[in-house]
Amino acid sequence: MPLIRSLNIPDVDGFYAELLAAHQGLSDVETHAMNAELVLILANHIGDRAVLSEALALARDGKK
Amino acid sequence: MPYEYRPYPYLRPAGLDAPESRHKVVIVGAGPIGLAMALELANHGVPSVVVDDNDVVSVGSRAICWSKRSLEVLDRLGVGEACVEKGVTWKVGRTFHRDREVFSFDLLPEDGHKMPAFVNLQQYYLEEYLIERALRSPLVDLRFRNEVVAVRQQPDHVVAEVSTPDGVYRLEAEYLIACDGARSGVRGMLGLEFDGELFEERFLIADIEMEADFPSERWFWFEPEFHPGQSALLHKQPDNIYRIDLQLGWDTDPEAERQPERVIPRIEKVVGHGDFRLDWVSVYTFQCRRLARFVHDRVIFVGDSAHVVSPFGARGGNAGLQDVDALGWRLAAVLQGRAPRSALAAFDRERVFGADENILNSTRSTRFLTPSDGAGRLFRDAVLRLAGKVEFARPMVNSGRLSRPCVYPLVAPDDPALPVGACPGTVAPDAPLGRGWLSEALGGGLVLMVLGQPAPAVAGVRVLTPEPGDVLARRYLGEARRAVYLIRPDQVVAARWTEVDADAVAIAVEAVWEGR
16 A cells, blocks of 8 residues: 555644653753654554655655 | 684695696685585586685684574585584574663564574684685695786686695686685786775774673663763683673774773773783774676676675674575586576676665664764664664664565566565575475575476485475465475575476576576
8 A cells, every 4th residue: 555645633633742742851862862763663554665665755854 | 711723734746846737616715615516616617726825724803703594505505503502592682771671672572493593603603614624625625825926817717816825827717716815916906996985984893702601692771871972792602711792993903902901991890801812803994895797708796706894793794605605506517518508697696686675784883883973873773772762673673684685676476376475586485394304305506496296307406305294384385385486506595386297497497597
């Protein structure tokens, strides 16, 4: 299946607040470390290599 | 006690007094690969001359971990059982982060194989056993203190200039096999590019002799207390020798780090006491490189002369022995007129494929052990932290993916009804057979293994009709009731069918010899 590009999160504002709250009080280094773990946790949950590759390409797009 | 190095005698070569007649094969280098190459060719009836600039076995702590596949190859050379007997057998690896175990693996969870997953044996022992076999073989002419100083190719032979204590002489051969290691002189003489990557990292290795009760397991640590911020590896070897690898970092002085005054305190921290004797110390850096191709007309590169990898995963010596296994039967067939020279192109293709797989895996392990700044370190450390918290991250911890034979991408007859573990391109899985093993029954020739049906009548191939026990049936039949397997002299499955006529088998046999 292709990467889902339309909104797929219920109460997305609620999620957004939860994401920021989860980083509350962390230093820059800690925030990056937490994000790296989160990437791996979510990547594992998705599991589909094709979807993951598409996600990586989308995230990379616009950077040099 | 330290290993006793006994020099082998130098004998004045005949070629110093009168030209020697052209040999079939000259092998340059009498390390484990060169010696194995000579014995493998001898198994196929091909004589060889092996030359080495040295007269003692491997000095120091070098290759240790011999894979199941290597042991199977060594078994056909007559030294496999001696290696298992002397060596330390292991199959379990444990990986620790800081003070806890995060991951363990079992390299051979199933029974029903003659050889174990891995045996640790010092390279000097393996060479000693191979030399003993070689000295007893009428087909191997082993010459110590014979150094190849020049190589010239002619259309139908190769000429090597060889330097000895008594002067220089010439050797001519139909083929020359360069088994002269990572810094191959022959490779340099042919002016070949050896491209790849140097990793900016240094590891200290030490062999220590110590009475201790460590289990026969590979132990790897990330950031242990005893070596903060760096990695460490421990392997048990015969003779109470333990091999310890300690990551040092790039910005260290290898000369200074090698000194016993620096090394001993480090080792004391690893083992928790000072009751050991330091047997060997060196500092190494890693590279992953390979030749673009391994066959250059009549000069063939085998082992480290063709490809080098960083050691995590034991893909160095083991890859070299697989090269030997892949080349021997083909070169013998070419020399004996049973196969065209295109068979050697198949060796090249398969072993380049194998080398690439080894380089890929070794590189990935090295990048995990020595992550680059930025994303490399960010994600590496994330994996290590997650491994302490959640199951999925544990197998991601990469301290080395241990050597296993690759599955060659053969275009060959196959049947999806048969078990995938024995498909064309795989090494035919071992299984108990009668009172012995399938690996022994296959030997080193082309075999048609026929299960559950009468054998088709095909010329030029030995037929095996075993009564399959449970394990053999599971590995070769699965749900099917019958099968026919064409198995190459290197015990790789060349083709298989559930049922087949003699003509189709003959076509597959021809494809094997022609290297397709």
